[in-house]
Amino acid sequence: MVINSSDRVQLLQVYESYQRLQSMEMKVYFQLIVLMTIVTEEVKSYQFGSTKVNKLSCDSKWLKVLEGDKNGKVVSGSKEDLRHAVVSGSKIRIILDELYSTDTQNVYSLNGEICAQALFHISKGGFDSHQTKAYWWFLNVCTTGNVHKSRWYVGVHRSLSESKVKYNIKWFARHLGCDSTLAKPVLCTTESGFPYCGNVNNLINVIRHGAEIHGVDARRSYAVEFTNLHYNKKKSFVSGTHLWHVSQTSVSNYIEFQKNVYWWFTIWSTDGSRDISRWSIGEHKDRGHTTDKLPMIWLADTCWSLAYEHDEHGESIDGSLDYLRSAILNGKRVRLHYHSGYLIEADELIIRNGHVTAQVLGHVSNSGKTFHSDAYWYWENVATTGAVETIRYNIGSHTSRGKTNYRQRIKWFIDTRPWKHVFSNSASGKSIHGSKTILIQEVKAGKMVRFTVKSASHPQSHHVSVLNADNIGINKDEKDVGAQHIRSIGYSKNGPFNVSFTSNPYWNFLIASTTGKIDEYKWTVGIHKTQGRKISKAAIDWFVS
Incomplete structure (x- = not known):
């Protein structure tokens, strides 16, 4: 492939940006690659990252790379080390004032500081309970110590309030x-x-084997984990969709949300293009649709392995349903490969009478490279029986765009990182396995948490929900934790194995506590209207990684 003058200029510009971000070792390595490419005017498929899929357990640890006080002063670690982790695609988690832990959804570098959006929070009245009125609680957290909280009622474009505060913040990277x-x-x-x-074929290869892919804008030091991936092997093309970003603006050397916020959906493509679709939060209002170009770095977490594959009728092709089910019950995350070149991680996993249903919600309608002009959410229940149920709703409204039921051949991948079963509580809150103290210690060490909720009416694991802790609160006496999961749409039983969305779909926000308490709050999709609240007790298994 011959490099034209425009590509040569872009290559040098990207190199200059990347040079400012990486360690000296990476600078030298990158410089050699770029200079060799320009001199020879030929690309020979330089292999930076491994395309092998790891069959054995991966063992990279969560590391506390930075701790800062309320004024952004470094207590331990280094902002530069955190920046290196960000532009290398590392997962980032944060802990605020010792008692609140959360994932981040996107990370941005600005004038030597790092800011991250943490969006998966619904209003709480304590570590183990919801508030009466449900609202989104968006966080923009910066290494300056600044934290901007923007609150918007669920189902309507109405702001409750905002606050600008300072926190002691710990930053963890894996x-x-x-x-x-x-x-x-x-x-x-x-x-x-x-x-x-x-090259693109290497990227396609790792995606086909279940890899989680992260993208970095090399010029702006902006990093995301793609919500879903689409590839076309014949065309040597990949696109990654990122949905979890809320409109923001820079203020000096930190970042805040905009006043009139909107979702900022993006599709990154290997041809260098990025499609951007903006929609008001809480209403079906288009806020603009544009396309730009940017230098992209694609990085892969290949710590995933095929657990089970079946045909459209649920008949086994490879692997084992028993193995998949066992892995899920031991805390493993799951990614699904279906739709002839489409990969996405499950938001919730339900086991009913031996079969698994994955609820996958991270879809917005698109053509593979660009979003539809009148975009809608589509949500799916995907089962090991081969059944796939899809419902579609306008972004920000309760207007249905249709429902389909069909069958698919599906591959189920599990992550190969170790998940440790650290604690189990009975429905009454009694300790029946492990140590609650160790669970709290692991939360404070920045670990991810997953938990299983066993149905009280089916205690022998005939019906189990397995969820990721989107955020974790530790109560003030540090004796219990509450884990909130917000990415779930209510469902009902469908036959002996499957589940289906209800006719009037609702968000099922859930907080599980080590006391055995389960607080579920149901809010109608696209309307600020509750469908009820349920307080119950359940046996819960807790896993960390």
Whole structure:
């Protein structure tokens, strides 16, 4: 492939940006690659990152890379180390004032500081209970100590309030590789899509084997984990969709949300293009649709392995349903490959009478490279019986865009990172396995948490829900924790194995506590209207990784 003058200029510009971000070792490595490419005017499929899929357990740990006080002064660690982790695609978690832990959905570097959006929170009245009125509680957290909280009622475009506060913040990173080293790119492209490291086929290969993919805007030091991925092997093309971003603006050396917020959906493509669709939060109002070009770095977490594959009728092709089910009950995350080149992680996993249903909600209508002009959410229940149920609703409204039921051949991948079963409580809150103290210690160490909720009416695991803790609160006496999960749409039983969305769909916000308490709050999709609240007791298994 011959490099034209435009690509050569872009390559040098990207190099200059990337040079400011990486360690000296990476700078030298990157410089050699770029200079060799420009001199020879030929790309020879430079292989930065491994395309092998890890069959064995990955063992990279969560590391506290930075702790800062309320004024952004470094207590321990380094802002530069955190920045290196961000531009290498590492997962980032934060802890606020010792008692509140959460994932982040996107991370941005600005003038030597790092800011992250943490969006998965619904209003709480304590560590284990919801408030009466449900509202989104969006956080923009920066290494300056600044935290901007923007509150918007669920189902309507109405702001409750905002607050600008200062926090002591701990920042944790887990690298995408199998050890403690920073990940190397699988693919790097200029704005025109010219590949100056790796190649698209390598990227497709790791996606086909279940890999989780992260993207970095090399010029702006902006990093995301793609919500879903689409590839076309014949066309050597990949697109990654990122949905969890709320409109923001810079203020000096930190970032805040805009006043009149909107969702900022993006599709990144290996041709260098990025499609951007903006929709008001809480109403079906288009706030603009544009496309731009940017230099992209694609990085892969290949710590995933095929557990089970079946045909459209649920008949086994490869792997084992028993193995998949056992892995899920031991805390493993799950990614699904279906729709002939589509990969997404399950938001909730339900086991009924031996079969598994994955609820996958991270879809907005698109053509593979661009969003539809009148975009809608579509949500799916995908089962090991081969059944797939899809419902569609306008973004920000209760207007249905249709429902379908069909069958699919599906591959189920599990993550190969170790998940440790640290605690179990009975429905009454009695300890029946492990140590609650250790669970709290692991939360404070930045670990991810997953938990299983066993149905009180089916205590022998005939009906179990397995959920990710979107955020975790520790009560003030530090004797119990409450984990909130917000990415779930209510469902009902459908036959002996499957579940189906209800006719009047609702968000099922859930908080599970080590006391055995379960607080479920149901809010109609697209309307600020509750469908009831349920307080119950359940046996819960707690896992950390």
